[in-house]
Structures are given as C-alpha cells and as structure tokens.
Amino acid sequence: MSSCGDLILDPVSTAGVLSAKLWIRRGSSCDPAGQRGGHQLLGSVLSRGCGPLDHLELADLVEGCGAGLRCDTHEDGILISLKCRDLDADRLLPALGWMVRQPHLEEKQIALERDLSLQALQRQREDPFHRAFDGWRQLAYGPGPYGHDPLGISTDLQGIQRPELMQLAAEIESRGSTLALSGALPDRVSERLEEWLGPAPNATTTVERNACHSERRSGTDRRSIGLHPLATEQVVLMLGQATLPHGHPDDLALRLLQAHLGSGMSCLLFRRLREEHGVAYDVGVHHPARAAAAPFVMHASTGVDRAALSLDLLIRSWDEVLHQTIAQSDLQLAAAKFRGHLAHASQTTGQRAERRAQLRGLNLPDDHDQICLKQLDQLQASDLRDAAGRHLQQPQLSLCGPSETLATLEHLWNQSDYGSA
Amino acid sequence: MGLCHGTLTAIPSGAVLNHRTLSNGSSLVTAAMPDAALTCLDFWCRGGSAWEQRGEEGIAHFLEHMVFKGSRRLGPGEFDRRIEALGGSSNAATGFDDVHFHVLVPTDNAEEALDLLLDLVLDPALEQDCFAMELDVVLEEIAQYRDQPDDQVLQTLLERSCSPHPYGRPILGWESSLRRMTPDEMRTYHRRRYQGPNCCLAVAGDIGDNLVERVVNGPLAGLDPADDLDPRDAKLPLMTFNSGRDCIRFPRLEAARILMVWTVAAASDHLEVAGADLATTVLADGRRSRLVEHLREELQIVESIDMDVTTLELGNLVMLEACCPEDQLDRVEEEIRRQLELTLSTPVSEEEFARAAQLVGNGHRFSLEAPSSVAATAGSQTLWGRRRELLAPEEDLQHWDASTLSAGMMPLLQPEHGFTLIARPEEVA
Numbered sequence: 001m002s003s004c005g006d007l008i009l010d011p012v013s014t015a016g017v018l019s020a021k022l023w024i025r026r027g028s029s030c031d032p033a034g035q036r037g038g039h040q041l042l043g044s045v046l047s048r049g050c051g052p053l054d055h056l057e058l059a060d061l062v063e064g065c066g067a068g069l070r071c072d073t074h075e076d077g078i079l080i081s082l083k084c085r086d087l088d089a090d091r092l093l094p095a096l097g098w099m100v101r102q103p104h105l106e107e108k109q110i111a112l113e114r115d116l117s118l119q120a121l122q123r124q125r126e127d128p129f130h131r132a133f134d135g136w137r138q139l140a141y142g143p144g145p146y147g148h149d150p151l152g153i154s155t156d157l158q159g160i161q162r163p164e165l166m167q168l169a170a171e172i173e174s175r176g177s178t179l180a181l182s183g184a185l186p187d188r189v190s191e192r193l194e195e196w197l198g199p200a201p202n203a204t205t206t207v208e209r210n211a212c213h214s215e216r217r218s219g220t221d222r223r224s225i226g227l228h229p230l231a232t233e234q235v236v237l238m239l240g241q242a243t244l245p246h247g248h249p250d251d252l253a254l255r256l257l258q259a260h261l262g263s264g265m266s267c268l269l270f271r272r273l274r275e276e277h278g279v280a281y282d283v284g285v286h287h288p289a290r291a292a293a294a295p296f297v298m299h300a301s302t303g304v305d306r307a308a309l310s311l312d313l314l315i316r317s318w319d320e321v322l323h324q325t326i327a328q329s330d331l332q333l334a335a336a337k338f339r340g341h342l343a344h345a346s347q348t349t350g351q352r353a354e355r356r357a358q359l360r361g362l363n364l365p366d367d368h369d370q371i372c373l374k375q376l377d378q379l380q381a382s383d384l385r386d387a388a389g390r391h392l393q394q395p396q397l398s399l400c401g402p403s404e405t406l407a408t409l410e411h412l413w414n415q416s417d418y419g420s421a
Numbered sequence: 422m423g424l425c426h427g428t429l430t431a432i433p434s435g436a437v438l439n440h441r442t443l444s445n446g447s448s449l450v451t452a453a454m455p456d457a458a459l460t461c462l463d464f465w466c467r468g469g470s471a472w473e474q475r476g477e478e479g480i481a482h483f484l485e486h487m488v489f490k491g492s493r494r495l496g497p498g499e500f501d502r503r504i505e506a507l508g509g510s511s512n513a514a515t516g517f518d519d520v521h522f523h524v525l526v527p528t529d530n531a532e533e534a535l536d537l538l539l540d541l542v543l544d545p546a547l548e549q550d551c552f553a554m555e556l557d558v559v560l561e562e563i564a565q566y567r568d569q570p571d572d573q574v575l576q577t578l579l580e581r582s583c584s585p586h587p588y589g590r591p592i593l594g595w596e597s598s599l600r601r602m603t604p605d606e607m608r609t610y611h612r613r614r615y616q617g618p619n620c621c622l623a624v625a626g627d628i629g630d631n632l633v634e635r636v637v638n639g640p641l642a643g644l645d646p647a648d649d650l651d652p653r654d655a656k657l658p659l660m661t662f663n664s665g666r667d668c669i670r671f672p673r674l675e676a677a678r679i680l681m682v683w684t685v686a687a688a689s690d691h692l693e694v695a696g697a698d699l700a701t702t703v704l705a706d707g708r709r710s711r712l713v714e715h716l717r718e719e720l721q722i723v724e725s726i727d728m729d730v731t732t733l734e735l736g737n738l739v740m741l742e743a744c745c746p747e748d749q750l751d752r753v754e755e756e757i758r759r760q761l762e763l764t765l766s767t768p769v770s771e772e773e774f775a776r777a778a779q780l781v782g783n784g785h786r787f788s789l790e791a792p793s794s795v796a797a798t799a800g801s802q803t804l805w806g807r808r809r810e811l812l813a814p815e816e817d818l819q820h821w822d823a824s825t826l827s828a829g830m831m832p833l834l835q836p837e838h839g840f841t842l843i844a845r846p847e848e849v850a
Contacts, residue, residue: 063708231673280558333506340509
C-alpha cells in the first residue's frame with residue numbers, strides 16, 4: 001500500500017457508510033517453514049498497538065466511533081477491513097497505515113494472541129467438517145503453502161516469538177497491497193490518503209509477487225484417501241482436487257462446473273443426493289478464488305447406513321463432469337447462476353470493496369468480472385468437459401466419521417477408478 | 422491510482438416503508454430502494470415451531486422443506502430451476518415464532534419471481550413420495566446438528582431454561598414425532614397457520630406499480646381471513662422461564678463453555694430491546710467492554726466471551742457465552758458473576774454509554790445496505806404489527822442514558838435471574 005499507489009475508489013451513495021478493505025499480498029501461504037500460523041498471528045497483533053496508540057487506545061478510537069475493524073488472514077493475503085461512518089473516516093483511516101507500517105508487536109500482546117490462536121485451533125477440532133477439510137488439504141497440498149489452515153499448526157505457533165514476527169512485519173508490503181474504498185467517500189480522498197497513511201516505505205512492491213504459489217502433492221508422495229475417525233453419527237465426505245488459480249484461462253469453465261454441480265437448489269448434487277435419494281442435508285462444492293491451485297471439492301455429510309451410497313453418488317457425479325457433456329439447458333442455467341452470483345456478491349459496500357481489492361491482490365484487471373460475463377456466451381458444454389479433463393482427473397477423498405464406516409468406504413474407494421489410480 | 426470503472430453506483434439508504442393491509446388481513450410492506458439492482462421478496466408467516474401442538478413437534482420446519490418440493494402447478498425442482506435461471510436465489514428459515522421464504526432476483530424479474538414464490542408457499546403439493554424422501558433429509562439435518570457440540574450445548578441451555586415452553590424444544594423437532602407425521606396432517610397445519618392475518622409479504626428494491634398491483638390482486642389476497650380461529654391458534658402459549666444452574670459433560674467438546682441466559686421483555690417492547698442491546702454491548706462487545714477487557718485482556722482466562730439478544734415475541738433471550746480451558750472454568754464463572762454484580766455498584770459511565778450507543782446505532786445502520794436485509798427487517802416487524810421505520814431503532818437508543826441503563830437493565834442481568842449452564846468436555850477413559 002503506497003499512500004497513493006494501489007488505491008481503488010468506488011463511490012457509492014449510502015447512508016453515510018464507508019467500507020475500506022486493505023488487501024496485503026502475504027497470507028498463510030507465505031508462512032515460513034516451521035512458522036505455520038505466523039501471518040495469522042502477525043495479523044491479529046497488528047491492531048494490538050500501532051502508530052501512536054496502544055491496544056486499548058486503538059480500541060477506544062474504533063469502538064468509540066461505533067466502527068468495525070478486523071484483520072483476517074487468508075491463504076493469499078491479509079485482509080484488513082474497516083467499516084465506519086464517512087464522518088469518522090479522517091480519524092479512522094490513518095489506523096490502517098499504522099497497523100501495516102508501525103505495529104508495536106509487544107511481547108505481552110503477542111503472547112495473548114498466540115494463546116487465543118492455540119485455543120481456537122483446539123476448538124476447531126469439534127467440527128467434523130473442519131476435520132475432513134483439514135485432512136483433504138493435507139492430502140492435496142501436503143507441506144506446500146496451502147497445506148495448513150491459515151490459523152496455523154499448534155507446534156509451530158508455540159515457537160513463534162517477537163523476532164519472527166518482526167521479520168514478517170518487515171516484509172509485509174514486499175509484494176504490495178491494495179486499498180479499496182467503497183461507499184460515501186470523504187472529500188479529496190486520494191489527496192488526503194497520503195496525509196492519513198503516511199509516506200510509502202522504500203517499497204519493493206514489484207518483487208516476487210507470485211512467489212508463494214502453492215504446490216500440490218504429486219508422484220509417489222500422493223495419496224488418494226485420508227481417514228479421520230471420530231465418534232459421530234454422520235460421515236463427512238470431501239472429494240476434490242487442487243486445480244487452478246483465479247483468472248486462469250480454464251477458470252471460468254470450472255466456475256460454471258461449480259455452479260452446475262453445487263450452486264443453488266437446482267444443482268446436480270442437491271438434486272441427486274437430496275431430492276432423488278434423501279441421503280444428505282448439506283451438499284455443495286467448495287471452490288474459492290485463489291492465487292494458485294484452488295481446491296475444487298464436493299462435500300456432503302450423511303448417516304453411516306447410507307454413507308456408501310453417498311460416496312457412490314459423489315463419485316458418479318465427478319465421473320459425469322469428467323466424461324459427459326452437460327446438456328445445453330444445464331449450461332445456460334449454470335451461466336445464469338454465475339451472473340446471479342456476481343450481482344448477489346456486490347450488494348453492500350463491504351462486498352464491493354473486498355472484491356475490488358481481491359482482484360488487484362490476485363493481479364487481475366479491475367474489469368475481470370465484466371470480461372468473464374462477456375466470455376460466458378462463447379463457452380460451450382464441450383469446453384467444460386475439456387477443462388474438467390485437464391484439471392479434475394485425480395480427485396482425492398477425505399472422510400471423517402466412525403472408524404468402521406470409514407473402513408468400508410475406503411474399501412469402496414479403492415475399488416473405484418480414482419482409488420486404484 | 423485507479424478509479425474503479427469510474428461509476429457512481431447507488432446503494433440506496435434510508436428506504437421509506439409503505440404498509441398496506443389487504444382485505445383478508447394479510448400485510449404488504451414495500452421498501453423503495455430505486456437504485457438497487459436486485460429485488461428481495463420475503464414472505465413471512467406466524468408459523469414457527471412455537472405454534473405446534475402436541476404431536477406436531479418439527480412440523481413447521483418440515484413444512485418449510487416440503488414447500489420447496491413443489492406446488493400443484495410447479496413440479497418438484499421447478500421453482501428452484503426457474504428462480505435460478507432468472508439469476509436469482511431462494512431460501513427459507515424457520516424460527517420459534519415465524520417462518521419466512523425469500524427470493525432475491527434481478528429487478529426486471531421480480532414479477533415472475535413473485536408469482537412463483539406465492540404459488541409455491543401458498544399452495545404446496547405435499548405429495549406422499551416427496552414427503553417420505555424429505556423426511557430422510559430432515560433426519561439427516563438433525564443428525565448433522567447432533568454432531569456439532571456447539572449446537573448441542575446451546576440446545577441444552579434452551580431446554581433447561583425454557584421447557585416446557587416450545588422455546589425449549591428444538592425447532593427441527595423430534596425424530597419420533599416427525600416419523601409419525603403424514604401429508605394430511607401437514608396440509609391441516611398449513612391451512613391452520615397460513616391464513617390472511619398470519620401472513621406478510623415484504624418487498625425491497627426497485628418496485629414498480631405493477632408489482633404492488635400483482636400482490637394486491639394475487640394469491641396473498643385470496644388467503645382465508647381466519648374469522649373463526651381455534652383459540653389455540655390465536656395466541657402463542659405463555660412463556661415459561663426457569664432460572665438455575667446446571668453442569669453437564671458433552672462428548673467431543675474440545676473447550677469448556679459457560680452459558681448464561683436471561684429473558685427480558687418481548688420483541689414488541691422496542692425500548693427494552695434497545696436497552697438490552699446497549700447493556701450487552703457495554704458488557705461484552707469489543708475490547709473495551711467490561712467482560713472482554715477483564716476476562717480476556719487482563720486475566721487472559723477466556724478464549725472468547727460475548728453476549729447477544731435474540732428477539733422473540735414472548736420474551737427476548739439475552740445470552741452470554743464464554744469459551745475457556747476446562748481448568749479455568751471455576752474462575753471464569755466466578756469472574757463473570759463478579760462483573761455482573763459490579764454493574765449494580767459501579768454504574769455505566771458516560772463514556773461506556775456513548776461507546777455502546779455508537780456501536781449499536783451504527784451496527785443497525787450498517788445492516789440495512791442490501792435489499793435482503795431490509796426486506797427481512799421490514800417483514801418480521803410488520804408481521805407482528807410493528808409498523809416502524811427502518812431507522813426507528815436508532816431513535817429508541819435515545820430513550821436511554823447511562824443512569825437509566827444502569828438502573829433499568831443491569832439489575833435484570835444478574836446471575837440469580839438467569840440460567841447458567843456449565844459445559845465440560847466428556848472425560849476420556
């Protein structure tokens with residue numbers, strides 16, 4: 001974030017609401033070896049004292065304005081979000097600059113956040129969906145940059161001290177950052193940002209922008225199934241593959257497949273697992289926008305007595321997108337969902353600012369979504385099948401549930417084309 | 422610097438509401454958001470789980486599922502396909518007091534979506550084949566919740582504090598009663614609850630005259646006016662609340678929890694709702710709130726601690742939840758009690774009040790950007806006869822100050838008036 005460099009202004013008529021999203025291109029995929037969770041810990045400490053304010057003075061400022069300020073660490077970046085009245089922008093926007101450029105990183109505050117992170121990691125283990133996805137992540141990415149939860153790994157977190165965070169903080173803008181403002185913008189905002197945010201450091205914003213690309217497991221190191229026994233009523237099934245970066249030439253085709261398979265109540269998985277067989281309540285496809293190989297994961301949870309059928313249905317659905325061309329009517333429906341999704345995802349100032357910051361953060365043009373909309377009409381059903389053939393050939397399965405059921409499902413998986421591959 | 426697309430797109434603000442009552446007693450509320458690209462249609466009915474009679478436990482939620490299986494004119498799945506082909510989305514939610522079904526579509530398609538929504542909700546097919554299949558789905562949903570320790574702890578708290586009132590029962594119902602249900606019983610329930618005075622449609626977006634005309638002359642106006650209601654269907658059963666304390670071990674809990682719940686006034690008492698929002702913000706919203714500052718920042722004995730207010734027609738529930746290591750449980754409980762008691766001797770300061778008023782007021786204002794949240798707010802209020810402007814809750818805050826909040830709300834939120842549940846992880850053999 002230079003004071004007037006990568007800045008996006010998105011004026012929107014609101015009831016005096018301003019959303020600011022600062023996307024910093026260093027996320028958990030940039031965690032150094034042995035420091036998994038480092039960027040998340042850094043992000044959480046940024047608001048615990050920065051610039052002229054200590055952690056309580058900053059809280060007084062933000063909460064006193066009735067504003068919201070949070071910092072979330074994702075795989076590809078740290079996202080600082082501020083939502084406030086436009087009247088308070090003068091007082092609050094400088095805090096974004098202080099957080100990034102003048103964090104205090106006090107030992108006591110680091111220790112507190114580290115402890116909170118360790119407890120949060122422990123609590124996540126209650127959720128069988130989380131366990132199954134964590135397992136899938138391990139299968140697909142192993143020790144690679146996307147191989148761990150952004151919150152980190154307990155053993156690594158325990159060892160991260162102030163010197164390590166000082167190092168991460170020194171590099172925080174090394175890949176650049178983007179500030180997007182959406183809503184009721186203050187007057188002369190671009191001029192005043194330099195005053196609020198201070199001068200840019202001697203930035204090296206052009207270096208190694210894509211240096212954190214995720215690797216996926218391959219060759220002999222690659223397993224196709226992971227089992228996570230847990231005494232639950234249901235089994236959580238996650239079937240998927242590490243695929244593409246957002247903006248890849250095949251990305252739009254995979255997004256349409258995601259819409260076809262897992263978006264809305266007309267999608268294939270919903271119809272097949274819920275309406276035709278009644279074997280699951282919650283089904284879908286997880287396919288986030290990522291800078292490198294994004295997960296493309298079908299998920300469902302089902303009772304143990306019908307887990308084998310559910311797995312079979314998931315495998316069959318995967319097979320279909322790989323080997324069959326979807327009907328023209330299904331292609332049109334998927335395209336309509338894609339258009340609808342873009343409209344749904346830009347209703348609030350927060351959504352608008354985040355999408356704009358994210359696109360720049362991923363080195364994509366501001367009009368990326370508009371370009372995709374224009375390309376929609378040219379895509380054929382065969383393009384989707386061909387893209388699936390290029391990127392969905394080797395799915396991996398992660399299961400969480402009672403161990404006896406997992407053993408049965410493992411046997412079934414090993415007999416399938418993908419398990420024996 | 423890049424000026425993104427150079428556009429000035431308007432997300433409307435302060436939408437003005439227009440309320441109408443149709444001849445059969447049903448309501449229509451519109452929120453004009455002329456620059457919104459999407460329009461939300463949100464149908465509300467006084468048909469939540471609290472209206473269920475003995476043997477019907479779970480029918481309100483099961484009906485919500487069955488509605489999406491089609492109407493007499495729309496085959497199974499046809500509604501979803503058509504709404505999503507319009508670039509829209511749909512969903513529904515069942516609560517204790519009410520249920521709502523909503524669609525969000527590009528504005529040009531709002532009329533078509535209106536016809537589809539009202540047809541689906543007011544004339545569901547409830548066919549036997551779909552009924553049996555959907556029962557399996559509902560049972561899977563119940564199983565999924567049972568696998569989440571968080572949900573189990575919360576449900577146990579409600580059961581202990583609110584039983585035998587329906588607020589103490591799972592909205593999803595009981596497997597035993599669900600398995601005994603028939604499509605005919607569901608039809609009877611639908612006829613009983615989906616009557617004119619029990620229903621409200623909220624529309625938020627760029628609303629044309631045609632859309633309003635279509636509502637006024639459409640199936641909403643054709644609902645039974647419910648002139649001779651069974652007394653059991655006219656009023657919700659009186660609320661019961663049990664104060665007390667319990668300690669229970671839960672399987673697969675990884676962190677201990679302390680939950681407390683109180684009942685404070687009811688949704689219709691909007692000044693009390695504002696007071697509860699302010700009090701919970703003083704206590705547990707933000708690093709400078711009393712409980713967060715003391716337990717998390719200073720003593721460092723909790724991972725998280727927060728409070729929220731659930732507005733319900735018979736009594737709002739104020740809930741507190743703290744997560745902590747099991748070995749800190751006793752101390753955390755003691756400190757929470759001490760902090761709550763301290764509110765009686767150390768009144769809310771002017772600074773604390775100002776901070777809370779800003780947070781609550783802005784939180785409300787920030788939540789009204791999208792048509793779906795505007796429609797939900799307007800619909801739920803209108804359904805229960807509260808025809809208030811969207812920003813009226815901000816005015817409610819002005820009825821309070823630091824001293825009235827201290828004297829009026831804090832005494833209600835004392836441990837002895839609430840129910841405390843201590844949730845411990847199950848001991849490993």
